[in-house]
Amino acid sequence: MSADAAAPAGRLPDAAGHFGRFGGRFVPEALVAALDELDVAYRKAMTDEDFLAEFDALLRDYAGTPSLLYEARRFSARAGARILLKREDLNHTGAHKVRNVLGQALLTKRMGKRRVIAETGAGQHGVATATAAALFDLECVVYMGEVDTERQALNVARMRMLGATVVPVTTGSRTLKDAMNEAMRDWVANVDTTHYLIGTAAGPHPFPELVRDFVRGIGEEARRQCLDLTGALPDAVAACVGGGSNALGIFHAFVPDTGVRLYGFEAGGEGVETGRHAASITGGRAGVLHGTRTYVLQDEDGQTIESHSISAGLDYPGVGPEHAWLHDSGRATYLPVDDDEAMAAFELLCRTEGIIPAIESAHALAGALKIAPRLAAELGREPVIVVNLSGRGDKDVHTAGGYFGILDKEQ
């Protein structure tokens, strides 16, 4: 990311972190001073050549970016569209998350804090945080729902190898939302020494904006790479949406290109109509969760409803506020992809391209398969779709193996 790419004036959010009616800060007063401190440090960093150069160097030399934009020809043939995969799965630690984590770890160092805490669902953000903490010599505590520690045991081991403390969270639904509650409680108590290294473009201001800015290199790269490869902008950009960081990361550079359709694919779980899903925009209502106003899966009284998805990284009952706004404004389209559709796309990518995607990313692939015929009909030609392959599937071998019945049931 370069200084000239800094958000132009007039862009959202406003100074208090509002994207239209969404965003803002719904937090205990105890956290406001830390959020203000973070806001100041972040704004300073984003105009500081030294910071940006250090961040760029880390992304290049350590994380391995820019990630490739790869034309998946055999998958394309099955999709009926020209599918370009943004290979965030090839990044160090295996997902887009490393970009956010390196940016925030640099900020942590600048703020003089020595300890980072994080929440994690799939464990990808936890692993990325533990990685950055090792690199920057920071103490690291990762909160992870007990259910997730079981379905992502490999990532728990990874974090511990990297020197992090993993705390299984046993309250509530014992998944990502509860890990986030526990991280917030830790932060309230330790805010002087600790940075809450949030894993997605959600939470109170300035997190949604800050995380977006640290990951928006994905879209900046993809836009350039697509122009180089095809001589034109894509017809559509597709990404999965959990909290929303990989999707915003790839959308952001394309938002002003009104000819490029933006598609976010939410986890439809067992089907939105069953109530067992994680599609906050499709199946939720505006409300307040985890410090921000956004779309939330909730009952009539505003109690959060447990989300369900085969993908731990999408299993979250909220979504970043900028997505809520992109949805309301009509700039982006959000559609659900259910577990079976995602797993079919997972298998197709494995078999056609020799790439095992993260199950999260498989939702984006399934979404691309879904929209391709519509787009082809609309355009009267083969559409070009950039798909954010946000992560690799190594962590999901157990889940996918179980799903396809190719693992011993005892394992």
Added chain:
Amino acid sequence: MSRIGVAFDKARADGRAVLVGCMPAGFPTVEGSIAAMKAMVDEGVDVIEVEIPYSDPVMDGPVIQKASDIALAGGVRTADTLRVIEAVAATGAQVVTMTYWNPIEQYGVDAFARDLAAAGGTGLITPDLIPDEADEWLAASEAYGLDRTFLVSPSSTDARLRMTVEHCRGFVYATAIMGVTGARAQTSAAAPVLVSRVREVTDLPVGVGLGVGTGAQAGTVAGYADGVIVGSALVRCVLDAPDQAAGLAALRALSAELAEGVRNPAR
């Protein structure tokens, strides 16, 4: 023009601090929570803080989290909380409601204010709503004459503290420690400093909460604050009891101890 001010005026006339006792509505059942709150009133708790159970209570420690989970698992609704408030207010005690913001937003801010006023509630304590985001609540509380208690923290800057206090009506809630609810072995050294910072900018009464669990601690806090707010220690009496009768007995005993603490503060 404050509803809860009555309780503070009365205590001030007696030369003592107000005792505020917190309990989630619907814990362990709706009727059980009414009985618990009435028992607290009987033993000298001046103000009952009725907490609306919420699925994601980020300012609460394990005890209140667990009580809220039990209440929600029992099916308590926001409308039940209003019923609890009405029943407790009918005893003549002052009732203030503590709530995370989403349940109010989903009920409808104006509708909740209307129904809260009708139930005899005095106002809201809002742990995750800061004045910066509170326009709708400011308007609704004006319309129905309800009190607004925002929190101040040891980490609040002078400017924020002043701004927050200016938006309060009734009393100011000073969070004694940087942390979540839950009884602590020691009372906070930061609390007296925070209370005196609040006093520099307002004449409103100041309540201190987070961490108070014994009569002696209540007495200490009563030495410098206008209100002593106790939550987890009271909730634990009910949570840890083998049955309802034992829970009520423990709750009565602790309420009486705390009431004694604010009446005869420490030496």
